[in-house]
Amino acid sequence: MNSLLHTPEGVRDILGDECRRRNYVMNALMSLLNSYGYDQIETPCFEFLDTYSESLGSTPERDLFRFFDRDGNTLALRPDFTPSVARVSSRYFSDTKETLRVCYEGKVFLNHHSLRGELSEQTQVGAELIGDSSINSDAEIISLIVHGFLSCGLKNFQISIGHADIFNGLIEAAGFSAEEEADVHDFVSNKNFYGLDEYLSGKNISKDLVSLFGLLSKIFMTPDEWKDSLEKARNYPKIYGALSHLYEMNELLSAYGVEDYVSFDLGLVRSLKYYTGIIFSGYTFGSGKPIVTGGRYDNLLGHFGADRPAIGFAFLINELMLSIERQHIDLPVESAKILLLYPKDSVKAAIKKAEALRKAGNRVLLHSYNDRDHHDRLCIKYASYTIMETGDDK
Numbered sequence: 001m002n003s004l005l006h007t008p009e010g011v012r013d014i015l016g017d018e019c020r021r022r023n024y025v026m027n028a029l030m031s032l033l034n035s036y037g038y039d040q041i042e043t044p045c046f047e048f049l050d051t052y053s054e055s056l057g058s059t060p061e062r063d064l065f066r067f068f069d070r071d072g073n074t075l076a077l078r079p080d081f082t083p084s085v086a087r088v089s090s091r092y093f094s095d096t097k098e099t100l101r102v103c104y105e106g107k108v109f110l111n112h113h114s115l116r117g118e119l120s121e122q123t124q125v126g127a128e129l130i131g132d133s134s135i136n137s138d139a140e141i142i143s144l145i146v147h148g149f150l151s152c153g154l155k156n157f158q159i160s161i162g163h164a165d166i167f168n169g170l171i172e173a174a175g176f177s178a179e180e181e182a183d184v185h186d187f188v189s190n191k192n193f194y195g196l197d198e199y200l201s202g203k204n205i206s207k208d209l210v211s212l213f214g215l216l217s218k219i220f221m222t223p224d225e226w227k228d229s230l231e232k233a234r235n236y237p238k239i240y241g242a243l244s245h246l247y248e249m250n251e252l253l254s255a256y257g258v259e260d261y262v263s264f265d266l267g268l269v270r271s272l273k274y275y276t277g278i279i280f281s282g283y284t285f286g287s288g289k290p291i292v293t294g295g296r297y298d299n300l301l302g303h304f305g306a307d308r309p310a311i312g313f314a315f316l317i318n319e320l321m322l323s324i325e326r327q328h329i330d331l332p333v334e335s336a337k338i339l340l341l342y343p344k345d346s347v348k349a350a351i352k353k354a355e356a357l358r359k360a361g362n363r364v365l366l367h368s369y370n371d372r373d374h375h376d377r378l379c380i381k382y383a384s385y386t387i388m389e390t391g392d393d394k
Contacts, residue, residue: 010112010120017333022123022321024333026105028151029125029315033103036144038127041102043084045109049074051083056303057273058083065111065120077109080272082297082312085128090304093130099137100130119318126294126314133298133309135245138278139252141311145282145292146258148315153329157284157291159261160219162268163246164275164295169238170213174205188269193217208232212239216267223247223264249278274300277311286326287319337363339385341375344368350390357388 007013014022030040049066052058058080065077078084081104093100105125112118127144129137142159149157167188171181180203187196193216200210215229223230223246230247233240246264253259268279277296284291294313301308324331338357342350347368354364365385369375379387 010118012119018321020333021324021331022317024331025152025320025324026123026125026317029148030103030105032144032148032151033125033127036101036127036140038101038103041085041088041104042106043078043081043088043104045107046075046077047084047087049076051087052076052079056083056300057275059110059272063111065109078106079108079110081106081108081124081126081314082128082274082300085130085312086297086301086310087304089128089130089308089310090301090306094306097131099132101127102130103127123317124314125317126312128310128312130301130310131308132311135249135252137311138245138249138296139256141294141313142249142253142262142280143256143258145280145294145313146256146261148292149261149282149284152320152324153331154284154323154327156327157261157282158263159280159282159292160263160265160268161246161249161278161280162265163242163278164270165238165242165277166215166266167269169236169242170209170216172238173209173212173236174203176203185269188216188267189271191217191267193267208235212236218266220264220266223250226264226266246278270295280313284323284327286323289316289319291316291320291323334361334363337365337385338388339365339367339378339382340388340390341367341369341378342390344370346390353390 034040049061049064052064054061064079067075069075085102085104088102089100103126106123108122108124110118110120110122112120127141129141142161145159167185171184174180176184183199184196187193187199196213196216200213212229212232215226218226220226223243226243230240230243233243243266250259250262250264253262265281268281270279274297275295276298279295280293281290282292292313292315294311296309296311298309299307301310340350340354340357350366350368354366357364365382367378367382369378
């Protein structure tokens with residue numbers, strides 16, 4: 001294989017119309033975030049390795065692209081925007097008590113195993129709301145995500161919402177060790193609930209707690225469906241608090257008018273350990289993976305020196321574009337091009353006309369021709385273009 005002509009495994013080129021469609025979608029999302037009062041920031045695509053330390057609950061080091069600078073510092077390509085945003089907030093906004101709303105777009109990099117067949121370079125558009133721990137900020141973020149889907153032309157989608165303290169509270173109430181917690185996490189993340197039932201049957205835990213573990217296997221359309229379990233959870237404050245929080249948030253989502261796009265997946269768990277409150281994923285037809293992910297991470301900023309609550313999300317643009325394509329959604333992307341033909345002795349007139357057309361918002365390609373035969377061959381070659389001539393007054 002000629003490495004000069006090929007990309008490494010895990011990355012790809014994006015060309016022409018696909019590029020324009022991606023740019024339209026990303027601009028639509030960024031415009032929406034701006035309308036909600038989010039200010040755009042940019043962070044470096046690589047940082048010191050400590051920024052993404054596994055001890056913060058971030059990406060495992062084996063999944064990072066790591067390298068050294070000339071001074072011997074260990075650096076890493078950005079695998080996730082959230083730690084970078086936490087660093088920025090702690091460095092530049094640590095003295096402010098105002099709620100901070102920031103948004104971003106850019107690349108993230110994960111060093112996937114080659115057999116997984118996943119791209120190592122992904123594009124994300126996301127936002128973070130920092131300094132507000134209230135349930136109102138949770139509801140704002142979910143509403144924002146719903147309108148993000150709608151702004152891209154998608155109408156059939158679902159946001160699955162869970163809460164980190166449901167899983168954490170169950171583990172704590174059962175008195176499980178770190179090893180047992182990892183076992184249960186594997187069962188839940190793989191949706192192997194028969195295996196989980198068998199595993200729990202060998203543990204010395206109460207029937208009420210076993211019943212609450214059963215919540216992890218169900219998806220609810222409304223909190224009313226787990227009312228009975230809410231009563232059983234009263235003896236377990238962390239679990240009860242999480243269920244009550246979701247119950248109250250559902251009422252706020254109704255006020256936003258987005259409740260029809262929401263379901264509650266109480267078995268939603270994350271590999272990233274910094275999440276502390278609600279967690280969520282958004283799905284639509286055409287992709288077997290989440291289109292958007294995120295959640296609340298109230299303790300992460302404290303690791304960078306500014307202990308403030310925060311919540312955020314990121315749209316995964318690769319998966320989003322795949323869904324848009326497979327659902328045959330038309331995006332209002334202007335792809336028509338004008339070919340302005342001119343004889344070689346009319347170049348000045350052609351340039352003048354092309355500039356006027358461009359100022360009017362048209363995409364114009366200038367091309368000279370030698371004779372009539374050359375002119376006709378160009379018309380055939382560029383048949384998909386709108387053909388114009390220097391003498392046309394249209």
